[in-house]
Amino acid sequence: MNLLLIDRESYTRDMIRFGLQAEMDMQIIDASSCQEGIEKLEQFKANKKALELLKKASADEAAILALDGKTHFDAVFCAYEADILNIINWLKEHDDKAELIVWNKARAENVMEQDTSGIHTYVVDEDVVESLKERLRTLMVDREITVARPQTGTLDDIYCPIRTPLLIRISPLTSDIYIRLSEKKYVKIFPEGETFDQDDLQKYYSKKGVEYLFLKKDETSEFLGKFQSDLDALIAKSDITIEEADVAVSEAYETVQELLQRASLTEELKEVARTAVMVTVKSMGFQPELKKILERLKDNKGHYISSHSMLTAHLACAISAGMSWQSSATYEKLTLAAFMHDITLTNDSLAAVQSLDELEERKLEFTDEEVKAFRNHPMDASNLVYQMKRIPADVDVIINQHHERTDGSGFPRGLMHMHIGYLSCIFIISHDLAHFMLSHKQHEGTLEEFVATHKKHYLRGNFQKVLDLIVSEYVRTS
Numbered sequence: 001m002n003l004l005l006i007d008r009e010s011y012t013r014d015m016i017r018f019g020l021q022a023e024m025d026m027q028i029i030d031a032s033s034c035q036e037g038i039e040k041l042e043q044f045k046a047n048k049k050a051l052e053l054l055k056k057a058s059a060d061e062a063a064i065l066a067l068d069g070k071t072h073f074d075a076v077f078c079a080y081e082a083d084i085l086n087i088i089n090w091l092k093e094h095d096d097k098a099e100l101i102v103w104n105k106a107r108a109e110n111v112m113e114q115d116t117s118g119i120h121t122y123v124v125d126e127d128v129v130e131s132l133k134e135r136l137r138t139l140m141v142d143r144e145i146t147v148a149r150p151q152t153g154t155l156d157d158i159y160c161p162i163r164t165p166l167l168i169r170i171s172p173l174t175s176d177i178y179i180r181l182s183e184k185k186y187v188k189i190f191p192e193g194e195t196f197d198q199d200d201l202q203k204y205y206s207k208k209g210v211e212y213l214f215l216k217k218d219e220t221s222e223f224l225g226k227f228q229s230d231l232d233a234l235i236a237k238s239d240i241t242i243e244e245a246d247v248a249v250s251e252a253y254e255t256v257q258e259l260l261q262r263a264s265l266t267e268e269l270k271e272v273a274r275t276a277v278m279v280t281v282k283s284m285g286f287q288p289e290l291k292k293i294l295e296r297l298k299d300n301k302g303h304y305i306s307s308h309s310m311l312t313a314h315l316a317c318a319i320s321a322g323m324s325w326q327s328s329a330t331y332e333k334l335t336l337a338a339f340m341h342d343i344t345l346t347n348d349s350l351a352a353v354q355s356l357d358e359l360e361e362r363k364l365e366f367t368d369e370e371v372k373a374f375r376n377h378p379m380d381a382s383n384l385v386y387q388m389k390r391i392p393a394d395v396d397v398i399i400n401q402h403h404e405r406t407d408g409s410g411f412p413r414g415l416m417h418m419h420i421g422y423l424s425c426i427f428i429i430s431h432d433l434a435h436f437m438l439s440h441k442q443h444e445g446t447l448e449e450f451v452a453t454h455k456k457h458y459l460r461g462n463f464q465k466v467l468d469l470i471v472s473e474y475v476r477t478s
């Protein structure tokens with residue numbers, strides 16, 4: 001299903017997109033005005049013509065796939081605007097079959113001098129997302145619309161990468177393992193049931209530098225099952241150390257992250273993520289201490305995305321404990337937010353970018369797609385979390401706000417400090433602190449230096465309270 005979503009407010013568009021995509025598989029193109037909406041309609045119409053020509057000319061498959069699924073809209077949703085008549089007329093003139101759904105019937109009826117007969121349906125004001133969802137569902141059934149997903153048309157859609165060293169853990173192998181030669185060629189190198197041992201690891205990982213091997217996307221269940229049972233075993237133990245939890249959790253984390261890039265958020269993936277959070281919360285104990293966490297950091301190596309996520313989780317819990325918020329529910333929220341906040345990013349140096357200004361300065365280091373993924377990642381990750389039923393409230397909000405700044409210079413929404421929640425403040429400072437500690441070499445970064453360099457950003461509202469706690473912590477321990 002393709003939907004054109006028109007609304008002046010980007011926040012409203014995001015909210016509607018979020019509500020729809022949490023439950024329905026659809027492609028949403030948005031526009032901030034009726035004029036822009038018409039441009040999008042024109043563009044899709046042009047795509048349709050181009051696609052017909054390409055097909056006639058038996059053009060390259062990739063060129064055809066790039067346009068496929070972008071040739072028509074099944075529905076147009078628009079908040080009532082005075083110039084909606086332009087949309088109505090455009091659809092009539094082009095005999096376009098898109099269903100025009102309009103929000104705010106009362107306003108439409110007040111302006112009866114306009115011919116609104118081209119509006120097919122109205123959705124109610126009170127719960128616009130729910131009533132829009134209901135209308136779209138009916139439309140899908142009536143018109144037998146199938147899900148339109150952009151396809152890349154390569155084998156990369158079928159296979160999932162798995163970090164090569166992880167294969168040792170699931171030996172004997174629970175599914176066939178492949179090596180990727182190109183996007184069009186994967187070759188099976190280990191059949192299911194075979195042992196993957198240290199010699200294999202040496203050969204592929206150490207000597208040939210093959211960092212990832214692959215399995216078929218629909219065969220990931222057994223693989224995840226192995227991580228799930230390892231994590232379950234840790235939960236069942238009466239006492240677990242942070243070190244022991246860290247190994248299991250970071251491996252599970254990286255696997256979830258990889259699989260998410262290629263497959264959707266399946267029940268198994270959600271369960272592994274939830275259990276990893278439980279293991280972490282359990283390993284931290286009731287009163288995690290900031291000082292001990294920073295001491296342990298000395299031997300912290302590994303990938304930036306997983307290591308800064310785990311460190312942020314530990315720091316945020318220690319800070320909330322310092323503020324007398326020792327509750328496992330709070331730890332769970334902060335830890336889950338930490339695990340998921342950058343989960344849609346794959347490039348470690350991209351995840352280390354702190355602001356859109358820094359992104360702009362370093363944009364030559366990244367592809368256009370990566371730049372776009374970074375801009376959208378707070379929204380994308382909070383969308384994903386929103387889909388994980390049984391998760392505590394606030395987690396999606398923390399994730400959405402993790403790049404906001406006290407003075408409104410952050411993103412995606414440029415919120416001022418008074419609109420940033422308390423837990424988000426703890427999270428944002430812990431995230432800054434984790435980044436600061438990981439970007440300094442051993443013994444170079446101290447809490448005192450962190451406060452000295454970052455203080456000016458935290459002198460407002462709830463941020464100030466968190467800062468005071470960090471200051472009292474280094475005064476107490478120095």
Ligand SMILES: [Fe+2]
Pocket residue numbers: 308341342351431
């Ligand atoms: Fe991050």
Ligand SMILES: [Fe+2]
Pocket residue numbers: 341342377402403
């Ligand atoms: Fe981030």
